């Protein structure tokens with residue numbers, strides 16, 4: 462008597478979704494990355510009750526036509542790669558086609574989108590992976606609303622922390638996206654209160670100024686080594702934790718010990734203030 466069964470597809474998806482979507486901040490990360498990949502210059506995020514009740518991300522990116530909007534929820538549906546060679550030349554943040562299908566399988570999701578150049582769009586809902594109604598509507602860009610995250614995966618829901626903690630992770634996620642994409646305007650509203658408002662910035666320094674203020678930026682020195690551009694603390698101004706240290710590779714945040722070590726041990730040339738002296742950023746860890 463065989464004991465193995467292949468799980469039905471919706472259950473497969475719900476289980477797989479756990480790999481991609483761990484908590485509300487993972488939803489924010491995936492949706493914001495999609496907006497960036499869609500060429501958005503403005504991204505607005507709204508949260509209710511730590512993301513349990515609502516996570517909304519709207520953008521002014523290129524949007525989707527009806528056909529794509531109906532397809533984007535399918536597992537492995539992506540516009541970003543189409544053949545094996547593309548894997549070696551990825552220029553977008555996403556490419557696996559897993560995020561929307563994962564989010565849609567563990568929430569009640571609504572997407573409203575219109576292709577650029579048209580205001581006639583569609584709005585469609587998927588609840589726990591089940592497609593619901595599709596309506597024509599007037600829109601520009603894309604808005605994704607995620608309600609009742611993990612309503613059908615009790616184990617995940619149980620592990621959600623307090624709204625305060627979930628909001629902390631969401632703020633961190635939006636901050637990281639904002640630091641790596643200064644040219645994009647971001648806003649974050651938490652329980653109807655504006656928490657972050659970052660207009661499009663002219664570069665990394667201006668974005669750091671917007672996020673951390675003048676005093677923090679004043680304590681940083683801009684340095685360069687090869688392709689590396691960095692803002693690092695002045696000597697004597699080091700912090701005791703890594704919580705405000707970010708490393709980006711091709712505008713992707715990377716947390717990796719060996720990469721961090723490489724950055725710390727690289728001799729860096731100061732770009733501003735003081736010239737000629739080689740500057741090593743080896744302490745402050």
Ligand SMILES: Nc1ncnc2c1ncn2[C@@H]1O[C@H](COP(=O)(O)OP(=O)(O)O)[C@@H](O)[C@H]1O
Nearest residue numbers: 495499533539540555556557558559560561603
């Ligand atoms: N905000 C958006 N604007 C325009 N298109 C989008 C947006 N979000 C998702 N899409 C489309 O839906 C597809 C699937 O998205 P996703 O599941 O995140 O997979 P991936 O980003 O890996 O391609 C994307 O490839 C893109 O074509």
Ligand SMILES: [Mg+2]
Nearest residue numbers: 491495555560
């Ligand atoms: Mg994506």
